[in-house]
Amino acid sequence: QKEVEQDPGPLSVPEGAIVSLNCTYSNSAFQYFMWYRQYSRKGPELLMYTYSSGNKEDGRFTAQVDKSSKYISLFIRDSQPSDSATYLCAMDLTDNFNKFYFGSGTKLNVKP
Amino acid sequence: DAGVTQSPTHLIKTRGQQVTLRCSPKSGHDTVSWYQQALGQGPQFIFQYYEEEERQRGNFPDRFSGHQFPNYSSELNVNALLLGDSALYLCASSLVQDHYGYTFGSGTRLTVV
Numbered sequence: 001q002k003e004v005e006q007d008p009g010p011l012s013v014p015e016g017a018i019v020s021l022n023c024t025y026s027n028s029a030f031q032y033f034m035w036y037r038q039y040s041r042k043g044p045e046l047l048m049y050t051y052s053s054g055n056k057e058d059g060r061f062t063a064q065v066d067k068s069s070k071y072i073s074l075f076i077r078d079s080q081p082s083d084s085a086t087y088l089c090a091m092d093l094t095d096n097f098n099k100f101y102f103g104s105g106t107k108l109n110v111k112p
Numbered sequence: 113d114a115g116v117t118q119s120p121t122h123l124i125k126t127r128g129q130q131v132t133l134r135c136s137p138k139s140g141h142d143t144v145s146w147y148q149q150a151l152g153q154g155p156q157f158i159f160q161y162y163e164e165e166e167r168q169r170g171n172f173p174d175r176f177s178g179h180q181f182p183n184y185s186s187e188l189n190v191n192a193l194l195l196g197d198s199a200l201y202l203c204a205s206s207l208v209q210d211h212y213g214y215t216f217g218s219g220t221r222l223t224v225v
Contacts, residue, residue: 004154006154032211034212036216041218042219043202043204043218043219044155044216046212046214046215049211051211088155090154097168097208098145098206098210099168099170100214101157102147103154104153
């Protein structure tokens with residue numbers, strides 16, 4: 001069993017839709033939770049991060065962490081064609097010095 | 113401000129050969145981590161260098177080795193290449209203990225034939 005599971009998609013939505021991306025994990029010791037966006041032929045770029053449980057909002061993006069269910073989500077409001085990319089969740093332990101565990105990524109396509 | 117720079121961008125090697133990939137971290141960063149990203153998969157942690165020493169290592173064989181130089185730049189070496197080593201190799205730099213400050217390069221696409 002992988003430590004981090006993520007639905008690979010692809011997920012295709014119309015412009016303006018609300019997008020929900022999710023990851024589940026098995027290691028209850030994960031404390032840092034991140035979402036990265038990766039465009040084709042590029043490295044991942046950090047979108048959102050949270051520590052432990054709770055919600056965090058940044059513009060059109062909201063990240064949620066439910067540690068009791070070992071489940072994290074990223075919501076994108078008013079999705080744009082420029083949001084079309086692969087979204088990767090990543091997690092880290094408290095004292096693991098940035099040894100990130102990534103999901104396999106969900107490919108999102110926002111149609112104009 | 114230059115981000116993380118990796119070279120070369122693409123590389124084709126034959127099975128059994130050796131390869132060296134290079135990474136220059138973002139200005140001000142002191143830690144370099146290397147990840148392997150197979151097609152359709154998420155990045156997998158190979159190892160991390162800080163103060164010119166390997167600080168953490170993932171589940172990769174000894175064929176994968178690295179080095180960090182005094183200017184914080186880093187190299188990833190892979191010996192005895194296998195077809196399964198074909199992947200995008202990503203370098204990420206950060207400040208030590210900064211969980212959120214990872215900056216990734218665009219990667220080196222390695223194809224082993």
